[in-house]
Amino acid sequence: MRLDYITIFPDWFAPLSLSLPGRAIESGLLSIAVHDLRDWTHDRHRTVDDTPYGGGAGMVLKPEPWGEALDAVLASSDAATLVVPTPSGRPFTQALARELATREHLVWACGRYEGIDQRVLDHAAGRPDVVEVVEVSLGDYVLNGGEVAALAITEAVVRLLPGFMGNAASLVEESHEDGLLEYPVYTKPASWRGLDVPDVLRSGDHARIAAWRHRQQVERTAARRPDLLPASQARHEWEVVPAV
Numbered sequence: 133m134r135l136d137y138i139t140i141f142p143d144w145f146a147p148l149s150l151s152l153p154g155r156a157i158e159s160g161l162l163s164i165a166v167h168d169l170r171d172w173t174h175d176r177h178r179t180v181d182d183t184p185y186g187g188g189a190g191m192v193l194k195p196e197p198w199g200e201a202l203d204a205v206l207a208s209s210d211a212a213t214l215v216v217p218t219p220s221g222r223p224f225t226q227a228l229a230r231e232l233a234t235r236e237h238l239v240w241a242c243g244r245y246e247g248i249d250q251r252v253l254d255h256a257a258g259r260p261d262v263v264e265v266v267e268v269s270l271g272d273y274v275l276n277g278g279e280v281a282a283l284a285i286t287e288a289v290v291r292l293l294p295g296f297m298g299n300a301a302s303l304v305e306e307s308h309e310d311g312l313l314e315y316p317v318y319t320k321p322a323s324w325r326g327l328d329v330p331d332v333l334r335s336g337d338h339a340r341i342a343a344w345r346h347r348q349q350v351e352r353t354a355a356r357r358p359d360l361l362p363a364s365q366a367r368h369e370w371e372v373v374p375a376v
């Protein structure tokens with residue numbers, strides 16, 4: 133998988149060289165390039181933004197540098213997915229992470245200020261033979277730019293690539309993969325500050341352990357994310373869950 137990030141803050145992506153194991157890059161599983169949008173400006177101030185048409189606060193990222201940057205990055209690509217973090221994007225979900233993990237080339241358009249001139253996205257969407265545009269939101273809160281979202285989405289996607297996670301088994305029992313939140317986890321010592329590991333987890337009875345863990349998932353999901361449960365299963369806090 134090829135990853136290209138276009139941003140006015142390239143230093144935001146320095147952590148990628150720390151967080152993505154070097155072996156994934158050395159093995160060719162990943163190739164990463166970070167591009168400074170200002171490299172496609174031609175004025176002495178390296179201008180990337182201007183005031184919004186129609187008025188309003190803030191500044192908008194100009195289309196020209198983006199157009200040249202995307203032309204350059206896409207020129208060496210057979211088929212790319214332009215991932216655009218934006219507050220107005222579709223919600224980022226594990227299902228979308230799985231979909232993006234099937235793509236060969238992800239190009240990340242990281243906006244700032246009030247956003248990227250809409251014509252940049254429209255122009256890219258007009259080249260479906262070259263690029264597919266995916267506008268995505270990390271969540272219902274407001275960030276100052278797309279870089280943090282790009283990093284978070286990158287991690288969620290790349291960890292799904294075959295061979296990336298050392299222990300592929302850990303990918304199987306994951307939150308949201310089965311529609312439920314994860315069960316609580318424990319490790320040694322068996323007792324810590326007067327708090328003991330649940331006996332069932334030390335019983336060696338794998339059927340009981342599995343049942344306990346599933347119940348914990350359902351209880352947690354009902355309490356914290358009832359929206360994830362089918363209406364038939366969504367319960368209220370006062371409802372008693374039958375013991376296993």
Ligand SMILES: N#Cc1c(-c2ccc3ccn(Cc4ccncc4)c3c2)n[nH]c1N
Nearest residue numbers: 217218243244270271274275276277278281
């Ligand atoms: N993904 C995602 C996001 C963003 C986000 C993403 C890209 C940009 C570029 C610029 N801004 C600032 C801004 C622009 C317009 N309205 C409000 C804030 C961004 C925010 N905020 N919240 C999320 N979940």
